[in-house]
Amino acid sequence: MMPLAAMFVETRLVHMSAIDIAIVAFYFILVLAIGFYLKGQANTGEDFFMAGREMTSWVAGLSFLSANLGALELMGWAGSAYQYGILATHWYWIGAIPAMLFLALVMMPFYYISKTHSVPGYLNLRFGEPSRILSAVCFAFMTVLMSGVNMFAMAKVMQIVLGWDLNFSIWISSLTVAIYVALGGLRSAIFNEVLQFFLIWAGALMIPVLGLYEAGGWTNLKAEIAHRFSTQYVHLWSGLGHFSSNPMGINWVGIVFGLGAVISMGYWTTDFLVVQRILAAKDLRSAEMAPIIGAGFKMLVPLIVILPGLLGLAVLPMHLTGEAQAAATGGHSYNDVLPLMLARYCGPGLLGLGITALIAGFMSGMAGNVSAFTTVWTYDIYRPLINKRATDAHYVSMGRWTTVIGVLISVGTAYLVMQFASIMDYVQALFSFFIAPLFGTVILGMLWRRATNWGGFWGLLCGTISSVGMWTWVKLDPTALRYVALSPDAKGLAQDMYQALWSFLVCVIVTVVVSLMTKPKPAAELNGLVMGLTEVPHVENAAFYQKPIFWAGIVTAVFIALNIIFW
């Protein structure tokens, strides 16, 4: 057996004191205590898989946001801010806010009124069994693989930052997640996501506060970055006229239509991992308010993610590089910027809280993946295909066991990635294949009554295949990127945007053509599923400030103002 001391290597970015370790240990104790406390509240299928559908708009909204606020996102986008400047903010503003508001005001009534357990469940009601099975199998497979990839990536981060052994990180975190999700189900996952939200803000907010103090304010920070790098690092839109006039190698068409209109819409409105949190809301108004609350806080996240990356450009004495160059030279990579800033400003206690925030982000991300996988497996694969007539208690038991098995598959994937690093790229690409066409299928299903079962199925399948085809084409021949992204100056991120845009269009065109050639569903069967055939209840006597549309208007106004201010 490996001695405990050998599990921790000497080379690390930060050194934790006893007080820091106590803060990390307290987090593990608290999440396990929450899991054991909630065990008694997860006895029925509605309790275990849907958290009893009794979450308030605040809890559902913060959980919805936290499901996407994992540690890898925090560190990755802080690194992107160092690499590309303020352009990385697009993934938090235009790449999220319009989609979240669209989910709240347009799509949520159909999800909620249909009383579906999942997004594949909605596809079953709207387009029939083949579409449900296609999306459920793809989602379940990819979710559990993604969880494993994230597990490995986070263990690697813990090795670099804290010197922790890979096996130690993987097993301690996965066992904790397996215990608290298997005990408390979705409610346990949601509680821990809200806890993570507070920990992330408490642990990371000192970096921008102290960083701006050191840099001499925002104006001085911009001047220093312009002096050391380029003025384009601090402008959101003014450099997006052409692929070659900004550090990211993308243009405004890719950002607005690829990211804003397709990728973010697909992710925030049809990825069951995030939508599941809203479906747990206690009523329709809460379900509509939750994404709006999430959007309000989402606009603030660049403060603790993007700003530390920009501060790194101005105050760090060393120059960060890509992973390969950092490994070759023994220097630091872009992704190290957040831990480096944490170590720069945070003394004993604060450092422990910052590290706890990263661990919490990682674990709640894994719990989110596992709880979504469990629901889709049990309700959309096991029940319709394997055991249709079991009791509710049987499905809850299946959910608990699936949680444990899902975690074990994730651990297996993590070890597979450890042996074959290239698998990581493939699994991350897999997820992007499916999400844009799925958005096309769901949105046509909700807004166009003429869309038929076979139209939905073939649109989803052809859109996914086209996405795989474009990715394979560029993988085999990198020069093909100029055709996919319509420019010889396009870089990697532009491929993601344009690939999503084309696969969405393929899905929509195939769905429309096949639907027009096949027999439509009777209107009676579409009641509660499609706009124009569904009566959406409204709160007639509520004051204006209690209506979701009012708060959506406020969020929209702030969103527009922020984009103009940082133009």
Added chain:
Amino acid sequence: MISIWLFIGISLLVNGALILGAGIKQILYPPANPTVVLFSLHANAWWGGFLFLLGLFYCIHFRPKRTQ
């Protein structure tokens, strides 16, 4: 059922107390060579204090209440 906000309060209270304690210790016994920049601001003391007070408010406001 215990409110989720009580768990948040407990987390903030305990973490705030630990960070405040570490900050006060550093004020009373400052290290010879501080490892963080802007050490003189003693961020862990006042931020820990803020988290402690916020946690205390949550714990009191969302404590389980007896019902008839």
